[in-house]
Amino acid sequence: MRQLTVTIPDDFYETFVSFFKHIPDVSIDENIENEIPLWQQEMVLERMKNAKPEDYLPWEDVKKELDEKWLK
Known part of the structure; x- marks a missing residue:
């Protein structure tokens, strides 16, 4: 018997x-623990679409700010 991993559209x-499910000896194991809900995917895409260049920060600046806040 073989095993297959498939990625398909939600719809x-x-x-x-x-x-x-109708094929004999087929087992369907759903891995939903890491699944991102559709509403959250849509929200992120909308935010990305509406983001302006000034909304983005360089990683180096963000890392420095986080280090100052959490590594004291």
């Missing part, structure tokens, strides 16, 4: 799973 998931 095709139910169709995909329902098809494979």
Whole structure:
């Protein structure tokens, strides 16, 4: 028997799973522990779309600020 890892679009998931559930000896193991909810993905994409260049900070500046705050 072989094992396969597949990444599919969210809107095709139910169709995909329902098809494979009817095949004998097929096991479907869902790994949802690291899954990012669709609403959160959409929120991040919207924020990225609306971000201005001045909203971004250089990593070096952010790291220095965090080090000053947490490594004292």
